[in-house]
Amino acid sequence: MNSNYEKSAQLLERAKKVLASGVSSEFRKYNHPHALFYTHGKGTRIYDVDGNEYLDFTLSQGPLILGHSHPEVLQAVHDYSAQGQLYAGQHLQEIELAEKLNELIPSAELMRFCLDGSEAVQTAFRVARAKTGRQKFLRFEGHYHGWLDNVAYGISAPSAEALGDREDPNVFPWTAGLPDSSRADFIVLPWNDLDLVSRTLEERHEELAAIITEPIMCNNGCIVPKEGFLAGLRDLCNRYGIALIFDEVITGFRVGLGGAQRHFGITPDLSIFAKAMGSGYPISAVVGKRDWMELIEQGKVIHAGTMNSGNPTVAAALATIRVLEREMPYDRMYRLGQQLMAGLREAASEAGQNLVVQGLGPMFVTYFGNEGELTDYRDTFHADKGKLNRFIAGLHDEGIRVIGRGLWYISAAHTEADIADAIAASARVLARL
Template sequence: MENVSYAKSASLLERAKKVLAGGVSSEFRKYNHPHAIFYSHAEGSRIYDVDGNEYLDFTLSQGPLIIGHSHPHVLKSVAEYTERGQLFAGQHMKEIELAEKINQLIPSAELMRFCLDGSSAVHTAFRVARAKTGRKKFLRFEGHYHGWFDNVAWGLSGKDAAALGDREQPNAFPWSDGLPEHAREEFIILPWNDLALLKETVEKHQHEIAAIITEPVMCNNGCILPEEGFLEGMRELCTKYGIALIFDEVITGFRLSISGAQDYFGITPDMSIFAKAMGSGYPISAIVGKKEWMQAIENAKVIHAGTMNASNPTIAAALATIEVLEQEQPYDRMFQLGNRLMEGLRKAAADANQDLLVQGPGPMFNTAFTDLAVIKDHRDTLACDKARLGKFIAQMHDRGVRVIGRGLWYINAVHTVEDIDHAIKVASDVLKKM
């Protein structure tokens, strides 16, 4: 695909821009290479664009396609269940079955509610935490992404580390115009993976903090694992001071293990958010939690609602996805494939004399051009060579390997050893030519 053409996509984009703002329906889709791309179909680990280009997909639609595109069991279950109706504004059988399944699998999931996406589920968890504790603020971490709503669209701006100021009291820049200034007063922000600083801050502000929210692995910036004792320490602080510990498992859920990062690390949060891989691309998420927290929703002290929540196709898709994951138990394989790919990329980079840093647990990992031996927090990611990463991702794309623009790779249950070795071969060629 060296002489790849994107002509049809380019022409459709011009047409789309006349009616869709920027030609897309989610900001990130603008930043595909070389511009927003129009796709015609996708199956398994492959996705095809309207110009007839085929891609080996490590984007997986930003994570959800954990059992591959167009999985037959998902499509069949959705079709059959949707034939009975789409949305009842009432309860239905598979909704209970899905909730029972999640209750069985996820340690913190004593009670739950289904929502449409990660952002709205995060929003619900904050409301519960404020209601139960009577406190106003939540504590979060630089570089962690919790959706695009007003009070979390901060601290992701990509400014350089100097602009972020003191580690003890970082500046958090708005990610968007139009955010209300009072949203900045809703949260305390800190660098991640610094337990001493977290402890000091929580002890100082305990009476204000309703919740601490964290991605259990910092997937959205650098794919950073928690340091030994960090999540444990966070759990202890939350228990000690009556603060809600919220795990944002939108990426780690059903990806690190079928029971989430909370099972993988053996730390049970008070509430957690699941989305992406839970629903194979259908709009479903869940806020799950311990009864003592979720009873605020149970007894309607906290309102959670949504016309479109738990529609038949979304519930059927999630149940079918989890059935496949339970039956196939692809996790060891996904770790092995991820590690094989990470090792292969490291070797390809070393052979080409490129300082490509590859890090992450395996089912997801990050690539960055930097001379750092390890990326420890968000501030480290800001010093990485983004221009070189852009070229690498673009040239991989031109050769039929699709990776998320910020350097994040996702493995799924239908990637094969041949897929992995092919991606390594392509990366090796690209890195040598760069």
């Protein structure tokens, strides 16, 4: 049992004097029992300054698809960085990485590398606006597309009722400090309702440059699209000349080597890859069909960045993909994930707990509720968030680290023994809840 977080508490007090809230990303504030300080990670384990060990299902919010400190990734980063770090120019592995994405991802005819998901999303919007000559994008309630101004709305709401009319939802800003003008950039709708999107587009398609969606909704729940939803979006975008953008920041290299677009057989015009592509190094890609991305080629759309495609990040991505291609861990990740999902359901049923487990396997969500599976953001308000917090905190004290909103990620490093440990610990916590 982990119960001593004293050194982390002391470091947090020291950090708060110079780092706002002691952290460098908002989400890191919300750990149990407070923001923690870590010393190292290896494979499926991560260790904090108090000597606590955790079996890690957060994978650092998704990137660590091979687990912590994969030796081949570290070696590749070391070797390629020893040659140079950043050239303000091109290098060989950058082409190799682009060729690899082109081979694996159906829509990746042409691409650019960036540093993170947030800026790659904005690049896709710029391309879509430039090509269509229209200004707005359509986004969905509860989806997350980064922290920048025009996507910092519609991520959360005080209650399902507060969201109001499904046809014309109330939209809540996520943060203070947004320019009034950013509110005019988008339309928001509930997800997974093709009929509603279709009716909205009939009236408003002339305003829209793009529809952006997480192809599997992972930022609130872990919800697969309804049969025909993504294909329907594809048809509507074709009909009205709108860019279909898949935000594959989570699904990319997680549901398979070609992302959700290969998994579902729907090819978007533009898409974003980040997290699992780079094993924890800051690299993302905005990829797309040539007739969209060529606007960058033609110099009509500008995309830039001093730090883009530096040696360490490109080497990390190439090595990650090389290991994934060689070991093809996906069948195993699905199997282990589904084993864990089944084990959690069984443990919950034995403990008489209303735990719902939903997802594909490589990622899934746990929450407490009596209303069945989630289909969109509005459904998430049925869940008992207080009980989920107690479950996640209980797991944490048992040495099992899960993302606070109940999201679990499986890596290629997880073993049968890890899954058994996680089920046993969950059973103990569920019995105590």
